[in-house]
Amino acid sequence: MNQLLRLRLTVSTLLPAALIAAACTPSTTTTTATVPAPATAGTNPFLVESTLPYHAPRFDLIRNEHYQPALEEGMREQLAEIDAIARQTAPPTFENTIVAMEKSGALLTRASKTFSAVVGANTNDTLQKIQDIEAPKLAAHNDAIYLNDQLYQRVKSVYDRRESSNLTLEQKALIERYNRDFVRAGAQLSEADKVRMRSINQDLSKLSTDFSNKLLAGTKAAALVVDNVSQLDGLSDAEIQTAAEAAKQRGLAGKWVLPLRNTTQQPAQAELKNRAVRQRLFELATLRTSRGDTNDTKNTIGRMAELRAEKARLLGYPTWAAYSLATQGAKTPENAIKLLTDLVPPATARARAEAADMQKLIDAQSGGFKLQPWDWQYYAEQVRRVKYDLDESQIKPYFELNSVLQNGVFFAANKLYGLTFKERHDIPVYHPDVRTFEVFDADGTPLALFYADYFKRDNKQGGAWMDQFVDQSGLIGTKPVVFNVANFTKPAPGQPALLTYDDVTTMFHEFGHGLHGMFSRVEYPTLSGTNVPRDFVEFPSQFNEHWALEPTVFANYAKHYQTGAPMPAALVDKIKQSRTFNQGFSMTEILGASLLDFAWHTLSAGGTPSDVDSFETASLQRFNVAMPEVPPRYHSTYFSHIWDGGYSAGYYAYTWSEVLDDDAYAWFREHGGLTRENGLRFRDLILSKGGTVDAATLYRNFRGRDPSVEALLEERGLKASDSSVK
DSSP states (O other): OOOOOOOOOOSOTTSOGGGOOOOOOOOOOOOOOOOOOOOOTTTOGGGSOOOSGGGOOOTTTOOHHHHHHHHHHHHHHHHHHHHHHHHOOSOOOIIIIIIHHHHOOHHHHHHHHHHHHHHHHSOOHHHHHHHHHHHHHHHHHHHHHHTOHHHHHHHHHHHHTGGGSOOOHHHHHHHHHHHHHHHHHTTTSOHHHHHHHHHHHHHHHHHHHHHHHHHHHHHHHTOEEESOGGGGBTBOHHHHHHHHHHHHHTTOTTSEEEOOOSSSSOGGGGTOOOHHHHHHHHHHHHTTTOSSSTTOOHHHHHHHHHHHHHHHHHTTOSSHHHHHHTTSSSOSHHHHHHHHHHHHHHHHHHHHHHHHHHHHHHHHTTOOSOOOHHHHHHHHHHHHHHHHSOOHHHHGGGOBHHHIIIIIIHHHHHHHHOOEEEEESSSOOSSTTOEEEEEEOTTSOEEEEEEEEEEOOTTSOSSOEEEEEEOOBTTTTBOOEEEEEEEEOOOOTTSOOBOOHHHHHHHHHHHHHHHHHHTOOOSSGGGSTTOSOHHHHHHHHHHHHGGGGOHHHHHHHOBOTTTOOBOOHHHHHHHHHTTTTTHHHHHHHHHHHHHHHHHHHTOOTTOOOSOHHHHHHHHHHHTTOOOTTSOOSSOGGGOHHHHHSSOTTTTTHHHHHHHHHHHHHHHHHHTTSSOHHHHHHHIIIIITOTTSSOHHHHHHHHHSSOOOSHHHHHHHTOSGGGOSOO
16 A cells, blocks of 8 residues: 655745744643843854854754744844845846845744644644744734735736746746746735734644644554553554553553554554454544643644635635645646546555455454454455455564665666765764764765654654755755654663554655755755645655565565564465455555545535534535545544645645656656666656746656656556456
8 A cells, every 4th residue: 555645744834944934833831931131142053153064053052942942033134135135226147136035044943843843743842832932923923924015016017927928937937936836925905914824824733733633633643552462362462562662651661552653544453353452542542632631632623724715815716725726736626636546446446445354354254343444454464364364463574664765765876877975974863863874975975864763652752744944945955854754662771673554655755845845956945855736746755655566675675683584485476366455445545645635625605514523524525535444544533644734725735646647657667767867867857957947847848748647546556457456
């Protein structure tokens, strides 16, 4: 199953990278933070550019108390720079207006990027309190720039004259992006509507932080705790030891803890033999933020949906989805919804066939019950054993994390692009689990710095994501500093980190985002790297997943962690034969979540439902994707992507991008597969361009035509001829 994960969007979608100012990713805390004293050079490491390689953050010097003064001073400095740009008497030009804005806010960029990364991956009480205070201030900072009419008139003047100016295509693209973002932020609104817009943005920033805090706390509190190890029957000895270690870290010695993943279904459900324990784990996951306690998010998300609908109406759009998709490849909610609903019949038909297979097995075992969602993973694994003589415990010993990284992810990048990697132990990190690698291009020149933070912590947000401490920019003269974050189970001391195949594809996925950032060859930071439409940004990451099972790559990393022996050919064949196994379930849960996202964000202003659960049920039924055995990958109350992850009305992007990535991989198969020549073409025509060229044009330049959905249906095993489970 493809692990569809998100690129963490920590910067406001309204604010170009050079004008960073947005609510950051959340955390959990209760301590108080005082109003910061003015930051002074010499005491705050953010106030000067880092002297580390690639201007990497000075985690050896940075302390909690440095973030808030740096953020405050960064906002003050940038507003002074913006004011000078807006008030200058010289006629507006590309250089004195657009380029000047691109160069503004250096301190704020350094501080906010680092703060956002740490508060998402390694938060603490103090950082959360800082976030609570600063998020609305950063939202106000956004508005102070984008609702500044004097500044907008200069931008508009440059925009209106762009075709008659002697500018490059990239410069014209940058001007168009600025004008678009100002208009979409409300620059053309009346003064009264601007006042309302500022208020909405303030409220949304607070609500987003509130949602994140509640989700992190609710997820931690809802972890499965058991008193008797017999309840974990089915888990391996190493997994039980890991559960004991997790309990010990929480001060629960003598117990066992299974922390929750951010998704609805939990990995342990595939192994736990005790049905009551499986049900308990499932219910803990689905109810983590809807118990009516302090971590309940229902009121929060309802208010967010209402405010987004009102904001869209102010900007001239009927719904938030219409506003959101106007700048995406899909263009309209109707186009995106059509793609999703067209996939519902084959996906649910396949899922029903899968469910029937599992029910037969339950009946054959005299189970005496009807398949429930907490049974799916367990019996799917049993069916897989019957059909393919394959189970997860057979393959995990061949997926040791370091081998997957070095001999799989990095190896594929070398074969395709000529990259080499050197681990750096002299670059300070924000947590001991984090590893750092310097990345070199095919000719040996330094290309980027890459951080890997793979293990789950209670103070880390769920899921997996990529972001950057430093963006690539020819104008600023910076090379990319990229990081990947995941939530793999950390092994007990002395034990190897053995991964599931889903974890393996997650590593390839997030590194695909990383390559998109590393290969950027763009002048202006606003257009660099992953600053592309949401429904294109997942294309490079999902495309990179394909190399996880490519024979040359797979053989290089899939080796037994104890003996070093390669995975037996018979076992490899079983994995390949089972590649489309359970895809009805996988596709249905993704479609359910995507359509649920649209249900929330096609509401008109004033149409917010009073009952979240009833609304969700009715919405899934309306889109014909309601299957009791296959709940959405995320229920509304913990759907982090759409409430605090930058993917509101955008979760469809994974499926939209999957059309692109499968079609692009088909091109590779047609042209010789894993070759340096093919990799160079993909790098030059897709990965290096950032947002300098329209995404649809980029794809046509690479593929020679528009994408076809046929490859997706084939990869998923959802073609009409393949619709039955064999």
